[in-house]
Amino acid sequence: MPTDKATRSAVVLFRDPARGDSYKAALQEDHDVIENIAVLEHQNLLTCSDISNIVNEHLFGKGFAAMIFTSQNAVHALNKAVNLWVNEKATSHGEMLNCDDIKEYRWARWKKLLNIPVFVVGRATGAACLFQLFEGRSRNSCDIRGENTGKASALLSEILEFCNASSFLENKRPKLLFFCGDQRRDTLPKGIAESNKAELVEMISYTTVSRDQQKVKDELLGAIDRITTKMHSVGCASDSSQPLVNCSSSSSTQDQTVATIWMVLFSPSGARVVAPILDEILEQGIFVQDAPNTKYRVVFRMAAIGHTTASELVKLGIDEQSIVKANVPNEHGIRNALACW
Known part of the structure; x- marks a missing residue:
C-alpha cells in the first residue's frame, strides 16, 4: 500500500459525491486534490x-x-x-x-x-x-x-x-x-x-x-481550474499568481509537465458521457503559465473501476495501454492502481 503523497497530482472521480467519500478518503493520502463530478442520474x-x-x-x-x-x-x-x-x-x-x-x-x-x-x-x-x-x-x-x-x-x-x-x-x-x-x-x-x-x-x-453534458463539462472545467491552481501554488515557486490558460500545444514556448490529473470512471455509461467532453477539452490543451517563456503542461490519465468500464473506454477510442484498471473494484483497488502506474 502506498504511503508517500504523490507530487502535484490530482484525481477527478466521476461518481455522485452523495454516495459517500470512501474513495476520497483513500486517495487523498496520495494526491493533493480530489474532485467529485456526478455524470449519471x-x-x-x-x-x-x-x-x-x-x-x-x-x-x-x-x-x-x-x-x-x-x-x-x-x-x-x-x-x-x-x-x-x-x-x-x-x-x-x-x-x-x-x-x-x-x-x-x-x-x-x-x-x-x-x-x-x-x-x-x-x-x-x-x-x-x-x-x-x-x-x-x-x-x-x-x-x-x-x-x-x-x-x-x-x-x-x-x-x-x-x-x-x-x-x-x-x-x-x-x-x-x-x-x-x-x-x-x-x-x-x-x-x-x-x-x-x-x-x-x-x-x-x-x-x-x-446528466446534461454541458453541465458536466462546466463542472469538469471548474474542477480542472481548481486543481491546476492548487498544483501551481504547490509546485511553481516563481509566480503562483498566474492564471490557468488554454492554448495550443504547438506553442513555441517550453512545455514541461506540471501535474497529472487522473480521470477515474466507474461505469460504461459514465464513460460514454465523459469521453467526448475530454476529447473537446484536450483538443486545446491545458497549460499553466509560470514564466514568460515557460508553460507547464497538465497531463491527463484514465483509470477504470474494472474491465467492463475499461472495455467501454477502448470502444470510445481510448488506447487500451493508457488505461489503468483496478484489480479490485473498490477504493483500495483504485488507489493501488494509480500508485503502481
Whole structure:
C-alpha cells in the first residue's frame, strides 16, 4: 500500500459525491486534490405495488430462495420503495386504518423476506445491503454472500453452488429474486438460465440517465481550474499568481509537465458521457503559465473501476495501454492502481 503523497497530482472521480467519500478518503493520502463530478442520474422504478406483490409471493406463493444485487443503486431503489410501501396509507371500506398498526404489520412481513440469503457483487454493495435493508444489524446476523467476488462471473459460481444445494434439500428448483438496473449485463441471467438450476425473477429497480453534458463539462472545467491552481501554488515557486490558460500545444514556448490529473470512471455509461467532453477539452490543451517563456503542461490519465468500464473506454477510442484498471473494484483497488502506474 502506498504511503508517500504523490507530487502535484490530482484525481477527478466521476461518481455522485452523495454516495459517500470512501474513495476520497483513500486517495487523498496520495494526491493533493480530489474532485467529485456526478455524470449519471438514477431514477427509481419500484413502486409500492411491486413491494406488496413481492412480499405476497414470498409469503403465500412459491417463495424466494435468495435475493441478488449487482449494484448499490438497486439496493437504494429497493430501500426507498420499501419505506414508501410501509408508510403508505391504507383504507378498508373507505375508512382510514390505524397507521401505526399498518406500519408494524408491513415491517413484520417485509422482514421475513430478509431471512433468505442475499447475494452481492463486491463489498460496497454488501455494505449497502447491511446498512439499508438490514438497518445496521450486526454482520453475523445477516446472510450476505459474494462480497469477495468482485464481478458477476465469480458471483454466478456461488449462486449455482447454492442452487445445487437448495435443489437437493427442497427437491425443486429455487426461485431467485434479482434487483437490477435497466442496463444490467447478461452474465447472471444468461448463466442461470443456461444452467437450468433456478427460476430467476428480475425486478428492474432503476433506470440510468446521463446528466446534461454541458453541465458536466462546466463542472469538469471548474474542477480542472481548481486543481491546476492548487498544483501551481504547490509546485511553481516563481509566480503562483498566474492564471490557468488554454492554448495550443504547438506553442513555441517550453512545455514541461506540471501535474497529472487522473480521470477515474466507474461505469460504461459514465464513460460514454465523459469521453467526448475530454476529447473537446484536450483538443486545446491545458497549460499553466509560470514564466514568460515557460508553460507547464497538465497531463491527463484514465483509470477504470474494472474491465467492463475499461472495455467501454477502448470502444470510445481510448488506447487500451493508457488505461489503468483496478484489480479490485473498490477504493483500495483504485488507489493501488494509480500508485503502481
